[in-house]
Amino acid sequence: MFKMALQVGSTHTPEAVLFWIMAPMAVLAALGMLLVKKAVHSALLLAWVMITLAIFYIAEDALFLGIVQVVVYTGAVMMLFLFILMLVGVDSSDSLVENIKGQRPAAILAAIGFGGLLLSLIGRAVSHTAAVGLTATNADGNVQGIAQQLFTRYVWAFEVVSALLITAALGAMVLAHSERKHISQRQLSVDRFRQASLADTAGLPASGVYARHNAVDVPALLPDGSAAPTSISSTLEARGDIIASEPFELTANEEEEN
Amino acid sequence: MDISNYIYLSAILFTIGAIGVVVRRNAIVVFMCVELMLNAANLAFVTFSRINGNLDGQIASFFTMVVAACEVVVGLAIIVTMYRSRRSASVDDASLLKR
The missing domain is CATH 1.20.120.1200 (NADH-ubiquinone/plastoquinone oxidoreductase chain 6, subunit NuoJ)
Structure with missing residues (x-):
């Protein structure tokens, strides 16, 4: 049966x-x-x-x-x-490094x-x-049954939930809203010091500075003689108009001659 | 099939969600695992409603869904704000007090 x-x-x-x-x-x-x-x-x-x-x-x-x-x-x-x-x-994507050991x-x-x-x-x-099963309870239809409960026994909770929804929408608007404001020089310098690394805090080196050639596609030399690839415009790099930086690096004996 | 299998499934999903909240680093994935836990609880509610033969469990589940929707909206707004200020959605990067 x-x-x-x-x-x-x-x-x-x-x-x-x-x-x-x-x-x-x-x-x-x-x-x-x-x-x-x-x-x-x-x-x-x-x-x-x-x-x-x-x-x-x-x-x-x-x-x-x-x-x-x-x-x-x-x-x-x-x-x-x-x-x-x-x-x-x-x-x-997630980093797989464990910050807390054995976590x-x-x-x-x-x-x-x-x-x-x-x-x-x-x-x-x-x-x-x-x-017990819901066959008897759902006899008039599940939606009707829920509606009956929702608007009689749970009507107060229902109203409170509507207030919660409005609050959540307002909260999300306040949190996610950002005004496009003028960025001052002071803010720019503060931002520069808040970077992950402080290597470029004083600004990127200009190309050709202390280099052997005074050209925009030649990387600058840093005080220790190594080439600074960041000194070349990223546009040139994207076009491939860039000379490898190794030939421009000062070797140890050249430095002694100078 | 025993009807309590639904409850077991709900418990398993809840546990998996709890592992995810603790183990994963991406704030959004952590948040999705919270959603998984809420869904697992909803399944338990619906099953209890069926066991007891009244609709109270389903009403509770309905309210859970509404509150979860609110929670998602506010939580994601917080994640976006966090991402704006720290340029990262990883929960490990927000460790200013540690350093």
Whole structure:
């Protein structure tokens, strides 16, 4: 007999097939999120996990949430993520250098402990529980049921959430807004000293300075006799109109002659 | 199939998200892992709703989604601001107090 509640706590066979196909793939995609180097690939794998979850929601009689999951999460949120990813720089891949020694193994160990704890506790609490199912609750339709709850019992929370949404939108505008203002000389010099390296703080060397040839495509010589490739305009470099800087470097015995 | 398998899946996804938050360096990837954890919690909510036969779990899940959307907007704005001032989206680069 194919009835709605076949057994207490278990589901129909099609749902089991769906689960055992989709769930391992979702877990693999989530693991892939951790392992891939590029942030864009992480985003795509996360989108896959979210779509899988949407399918699970629909399979679990939560039609409204399944659609909202696709529209809000995989649609809006992931698009926002990709948008910011493009803005911040796609090629900024993770550094694999550990800043805190032994942080990664410790984190994985702690996570395994945490996951084990979670799984064992949930296993004790939930496994083989009697599932009531949503057939009776969804008799008038899932959306209608949610709407009824949302606008009666949870109406206060609903209103507060609308305030939260407006606050978040305003906050994002304030945070992301930047005024194009005039950059003063003082600001320029401050910025020069805030660079990662202070090597070029006094400005880039001009080409031909202390060099053997007074030409724009000849690199300047630094006080120690080495050539300064940064002294040549990047336009010349891009065109390939640049002479290799080694012949212009002073060798040790030449320096003695001088 | 036992219905608690959904809860197990949710716990596994939550744990993977937690590892990601601690291990990854790119602020955006860390943020995506937070989203994964929120999604895992949502799956648990939906399953509990089915186990208990009422819609309270689904309502909680709905509110989680709304709050997550707010959180994404503000969080990404913070990441963009951080990127503007430090030219990097790596969480390790924001270590001014250490130096």
